Amino acid sequence: MYGETALHRAAFAGKVKEAENLIAEGADLNIGNNFNETALHYAAKKGHKSVAELLIRKGANLDSETRTKETPLHCAASHGHGGVADVLLKNGAxxxxxxNLNTTALHLAADYGHKNVAEVLLNKGASVDIMNHFDNTPLHLAAKNGHGGVADVLLKNGANADIGDDSNSTALHLAAFSGNVECLFLLKKRLI
Structure with missing residues (x-):
């Protein structure tokens, strides 16, 4: 289904021994499914740190891209798997x-409210004020979606609350418009 290999399925299920056996038999670590997702994307999506470590040790491409240009790190970030994100980053991701929309892993962690992943990314050099295709920074996304914990981490790591998006809205505007009181309070406190 979806052009998956046996290695994709082993990675999805978190089966380290099966993945190891498949690799020993010559399974291609970097073959993509119909969406160009590799076994490492699957391990990252499901949070299977041991499988990710195995695939990386055996030479999986850390920054392989899907059809929408998402890397395994994007998958770990959007699904809240800080441990896998840490492994990817420690190994050079x-x-x-x-x-394809210039959305980074930090944008995804902020968008989905994964504070632990945001902390890992920022500790490993993620750019706090990087903009996506819509000129949103991670802080814009955290504020818009009411993720106060992530907004706080971003602000403590130097996020610029004065940056406007493609409609010149700041994080404060987005928090107010969305009715996100916690983020609104955090951002207003910065202005005082």
Whole structure:
């Protein structure tokens, strides 16, 4: 289904021994499914750190891109798997690669409210004020979606609350418009 290999399925299920056996038998680590997702994308999506470590040790491409240009790090970030994100980054994954909309892993962590992933990314060099295709910074997304914990982490790591998006809205505007009181309070406190 979807052009998956046995290695994709082993990675999805978190089966380290099966993945190891498949690799020993010559399974291609970097073959993509119909969407160009590799086994490492699957391991990252499901949070299977041990499988990710195995695939990386055996030479999986850390920054392989899907059809929408998402890397395994994007998958780990959007699904809240800080442990896998940490493994990817420690092994050289690029924290600032954008997908087809220039959305980075930090944007996704902020968008979905994954504070633990945001902390890992920022500790490993993710750019706090990087903009996506819509000129949104991670802070814009955290504020818009009411993720106060992530907004706080971003602000403590130097996020610029005065940057406007493609309609010149700041994070404060987005928090107010969305009715996100926690973010509104955090951002207003910065102005005082």
């Amino acid at each position: 690029n924290a600032n690669i954008g997908n």
